[in-house]
Amino acid sequence: MSEEPRRVDPIARLIQAFGRLPGVGEKSATRLAFFVLRQGSAFAEDLSQALLDATQRIGLCERCMNLTDQPQCSICLDARRDGTVLCVVETVQDLRAIERSREFQGRYHVLHGALAPLEGVGPEDLKIKELLARLQGIDAGVEELIIATNPSVEGEATALYLQRLIAGAGLKVSRIASGLPIGGDFEYADPATISQALSGRRQMNS
Numbered sequence: 001m002s003e004e005p006r007r008v009d010p011i012a013r014l015i016q017a018f019g020r021l022p023g024v025g026e027k028s029a030t031r032l033a034f035f036v037l038r039q040g041s042a043f044a045e046d047l048s049q050a051l052l053d054a055t056q057r058i059g060l061c062e063r064c065m066n067l068t069d070q071p072q073c074s075i076c077l078d079a080r081r082d083g084t085v086l087c088v089v090e091t092v093q094d095l096r097a098i099e100r101s102r103e104f105q106g107r108y109h110v111l112h113g114a115l116a117p118l119e120g121v122g123p124e125d126l127k128i129k130e131l132l133a134r135l136q137g138i139d140a141g142v143e144e145l146i147i148a149t150n151p152s153v154e155g156e157a158t159a160l161y162l163q164r165l166i167a168g169a170g171l172k173v174s175r176i177a178s179g180l181p182i183g184g185d186f187e188y189a190d191p192a193t194i195s196q197a198l199s200g201r202r203q204m205n206s
């Protein structure tokens with residue numbers, strides 16, 4: 001046998017790369033790969049540039065932990081937003097779902113997850129320190145915290161943890177109404193459901 005270095009077939013590599021995307025099985029990965037090949041190099045350049053730009057330029061908003069290509073995201077910078085209400089969500093996708101409903105005029109805080117002790121996710125793994133820092137700093141004017149974590153075991157545990165942590169800080173802490181299916185994701189809820197969940201929120205502390 002020759003000692004020639006093993007060459008990876010570029011088509012196989014492309015199929016493999018697409019196959020790493022969530023929800024894309026081998027069949028879909030193959031279809032995507034051949035689609036890209038048919039489009040030619042201008043399309044590929046455009047696509048790879050978009051991927052690079054997004055991954056290299058986008059970071060976390062220093063205030064709310066949303067994704068942005070600026071130090072602060074456009075929601076935090078928008079002076080028309082209500083600075084007295086903060087909506088706490090698990091993910092950026094949840095934030096975007098709530099924004100789509102156009103129900104909420106305040107600002108957000110993205111935790112980047114929910115407490116899951118069995119999976120080793122504790123408070124220090126979430127953006128909780130950052131939440132406390134902004135409530136004592138740039139967002140000291142916040143009067144109400146709406147906890148909009150998912151209605152799952154993890155989401156409820158996170159809501160309770162935050163309520164206990166913040167109790168006594170003179171803030172109203174409320175929980176969105178359980179209009180969402182149990183274990184259901186915010187991300188996939190329709191705007192009307194999100195709107196009902198927000199307007200039906202109940203206070204957790206008194």
Ligand SMILES: [Zn+2]
Pocket residue numbers: 061062063064065066072073074075076077
């Ligand atoms: Zn922000």
